[in-house]
Amino acid sequence: MKSITSRDNAFYKELKQLSTSSQARRKAGQTLLDGVHLCQAWLDLAGAPLHCVVSEGALANPEVAAVVERVEGGRGHVTALPDALFGALSQVEHGVNLLFLVATPQPARPAVLTESAVLLDGVQDPGNVGSILRSAGAGGITQVYCSPGTAFCWSPKVLRAAMGAHFVLDIFENVDLPALVRAAEVTVLATSGYAERRIWDVDLRGPTAWLLGHEGQGVSAGLLELATHRVAIPHAGQVESLNVAACAAVCFFEQLRQRQA
Known part of the structure; x- marks a missing residue:
């Protein structure tokens, strides 16, 4: 697990842009999943994220710790942030301070509409x-x-x-x-x-x-x-x-x- 403590960190600035701008998310082809439920669903249905971001205080939460352990067990990237830095990334009030950075899926589009x-x-x-x-x-x-x-x-x-x-x-x-x-x-x-x-x-x-x-x-x-x-x-x-x-x-x-x- 890596740690970021500065707002000037390049990766943190990238996360901040993705958290606030749809244009940035479209351009990067990436988005942020906020909260335990979405992160667990991604792990179950899509696999490992590009990056797992967690606040230092949230590591004491058993549900958050279990998600982080699954990511680390799959050799995924995990970064911890001070609670104050994490708060600027999340739009969820009173959330659990867990984010996944994921690539926006780009499924192959059918040539013709043939199903519901x-x-x-x-x-x-x-x-x-x-x-x-x-x-x-x-x-x-x-x-x-x-x-x-x-x-x-x-x-x-x-x-x-x-x-x-x-x-x-x-x-x-x-x-x-x-x-x-x-x-x-x-x-x-x-x-x-x-x-x-x-x-x-x-x-x-x-x-x-x-x-x-x-x-x-x-x-x-x-x-x-x-x-x-x-x-x-x-x-x-x-x-x-x-x-x-x-x-x-x-x-x-x-x-x-x-x-x-």
């Missing part, structure tokens, strides 16, 4: 994107395609909201969604509060691409025209619509229900 997937058209809130990824992973969906206006999937807020779902998904960003939908070999369903067709009335047992749109504007008009069907989730009461993440969860688990029935 999620298509995010300008979903901007990181919490919503993370929740959608979590529901997709739990619902058995393995591919996520994001338009250029969608929140960066490997940002800290999205990672925390998804709770490890990233590691069981193939995520593709900056995707030309109209081109993807035109060439798709699966049913493409666009959610819309104005659709006449109810989600319960659609056969979802086959491969389905779910097209979900911006929190305020919904799916863009051009993509709505390209979708196979527009579907709505019926609801009672005076609330105008569901949050996009809640809508996604209903869609994914209605598909799972039909497949398991």
Whole structure:
């Protein structure tokens, strides 16, 4: 285990940039996982990180110590920081002071859409994107395609909201969604509060691409025209619509229900 005590250390400056800038994360092709749960999930599903960073005070935490031991056992790199230096890296209040530096996965993108997937058209809130990824992973969906206006999937807020779902998904960003939908070999369903067709009335047992749109504007008009069907989730009461993440969860688990029935 190495130790860093200076804010002027080159590696520390690199970590600080990655912790605060999506642009830096995109450029480096790297991101930071914050907390025991995400780090354990990475070890279980993806293997060793590029680097494990821990605060000196956190080494007394049994869960943190166990993660550090696993990394060191695999001959991974571990660096300890004074608590004050570590605090400037983490966005988690009252966290456990454990970070993994990892390479952002770059899965090979299929030439054509042939299986169930999620298509995010300008979903901007990181919490919503993370929740959608979590529901997709739990619902058995393995591919996520994001338009250029969608929140960066490997940002800290999205990672925390998804709770490890990233590691069981193939995520593709900056995707030309109209081109993807035109060439798709699966049913493409666009959610819309104005659709006449109810989600319960659609056969979802086959491969389905779910097209979900911006929190305020919904799916863009051009993509709505390209979708196979527009579907709505019926609801009672005076609330105008569901949050996009809640809508996604209903869609994914209605598909799972039909497949398991």
